[in-house]
Amino acid sequence: MSLPSASCPRCGAPRVDGPECPACGVIYLRAEVRAATRQSEARDREAREAVQREAEDQRAALREALEAHTAPTFTPALVAARPEPDPATEGITFHGAETDSEGPLEARLRLAVLPAALVIAWLAVGSPGFHALLRVFLTMPVHEVGHAVTAWFCGFSATPSLWVTSVSEDRSTFMIIVVSGLLGALVWQGWKRRQWAWLGVGAGLLAAHWAGTFGLTRDQGRALFSFGGDAGLMVLGTLLMATFYVPRGHYLHRHQLRWGFVAMGAAAFMDGFEQWWAARTDVDRIPFGRIEGVGLSDPSALVETYGWNVRTVIHGYVTVGVVCLALLGALYLRGLWTARDALRG
Template sequence: MNNLTIEQCYEILNLTSTSNIEDIDHSYYQLIGEKLKTGNKEDLINLKQAHSQLIEYYQIKQENNDEIENNRYQKFLANIINKQLKSIDIRVKLELDSTHFNIILNNINSRKKTGIVKLIYDTLKQKLKDAETSVIISSFDHKNNLIWQEKITICTGIYAHKAKNYNTEILLQEAETNTNTYALPIAFLIAFIITFIEPLTWIITMLIHEFGHATVAWFSGYRAMVTFAGTIISPTKSFFVYFGILILIGLTFYKSWKEGKKTIMIVSIILAIIQFILTWNISYSTYQMLLYFGGIGGEFYLSTLLIIAFYWRLPNKFYWEFWRFFALIIGVTTFWGSFTKWHRISIGKDQIPWGTFWGGRGDSGGDLNVLNNDVGWSINQIINTYNTLGYICLLIILFTYLYFLWKSNFIFRLKINQYFLKK
């Protein structure tokens, strides 16, 4: 028997083009029951053929509709991702599989991988609702060779609680970005609050002050012991101190080299050079000047070192991931207190801290008394020196903070790079 037209199928089954599959089945079985009573086999054959053709027609139509919808959805997601990547001249091709999404990039090197994966992750996380979807992101060169590939899983809505089971690298990156963004401002807020607890502020600043003296002594080859509001320093140089400090610097360099921490390697080399110069290349009078300068000076440069070291990755033996938060609070509290104090001194709203803790303002052995009376620094020179040091340290802190913000913001970084490359 020849195939019927769709119109004939509708007519045989007493249906219209607006009917659905349920209508087709209902009408078919109703007519079958009626025809069985009459015993007309030819009508039964026509009914079966009409039913079979209409069902097949509807299934093909549904598949086509699903494919069209699928293509629209692919295009929708691809357009959203490409809109995010447009500013950095990157486009993707997106394909939907039965189990995952395939996102294809052309000739994107591995240096941009982390940022692009994070951007795609954030975009899909916003757009997919109640989803636990695997996404495979691949970059191919112009010869269709795989450059890199990354698999991520998007968990949203009712599946959001599963996100912690996937994408460990992305979640750690998010945490690090948030830490780099908010840690320093929050630390300054805490430091501002701590300034109202004067005894606590004084103890923190006093310890950093004494370590300022001690570090000058240690790096100049002298024994030094920090005590409460004082530092006991040996009058003669010690090879034990020099080589002890040098060995510690060398071990730090070695561990950093083993763990690929280049910043700490560079810092270690700089510290070794500073130690050599201070120990063997400066006069005793210069050492004495640096020693007395290093108390308040340490309040600035040691606190700054603690603050910017928060962003560094020290060797694992330092357990820096834990201690760096305490170091940041201590550094910011000391820096903020010293910076604001010397600013007030420079505008005449505070007094220069002459003397010592134990001997009072009249003690001629105080740091600033020695710098003024023995070294020959004028009062203005003392004020200007510490204020200048404070502003230099503030610029270093701001530069470090902004640099790590820039480093953790992939899109902003790429825009800047492209801007200069186009020029």
């Protein structure tokens, strides 16, 4: 503890016994506290200024060092030890399993896989025993999804399962809003990202949805729902096969999912197309009748409930199948055209 000063902290007059200074009247203790506080604040201020000056000096020194820095002229040892690139392998980009060296192989696959898948599927559906297994495990789910998608595009609510698809009696406002919203979002994203394929597909599907919802009566929409089973089987099968032609680097290509899709798509397409193509000359191939626990089969519902002619039913399914085959053929030729350089090699 510091001793009291011999003079008054305020006026400097000689200090006397007592709490107050006789010259200025200040109380010694208070004056000493205020003086000590001012001295402490002055020391703190000087310390902060010293820290700021030191920081500025360091920044100035760093700027000078950076301005004087020059790029090294030596070659690092790891770079010098790197082998010269082989001209035969230039252009190869390693991205998972995707390299330009796969070009010839990819071209040959595009040449052979789709026709082979269709031929194998044709032979499979022609075998009664194998056809039954194929329908249970591969094609029936696609058939039911075809029913559901057709119902959604006509404004009905539908829930697909393995063997039956339940559909609402009347159109669902909620479903109309959901489907329109999703397709509208696809159109908007295509416009926003300048992805014109997205925009075109979204606009076409949205037009089809509105035509099916507002351009058809309730009974016409439900008839189209029944027709959409085997029709959807062929359309969805075509879309599944088309995934084989996704660009290299696509998720389906990198993870080999396109192989499963092309097999499932070929089986689904041929399951529907082979039956209705044969029905042109053999009406007994049409599955008329009633399914236990479900009701009338799709052809029976179209003929007996909605008044379609048998020839109209056959012609409708065959037309869908032929159009799908034509689109597959165009896609196949386009794939060969893009791979023509690799095929020449």
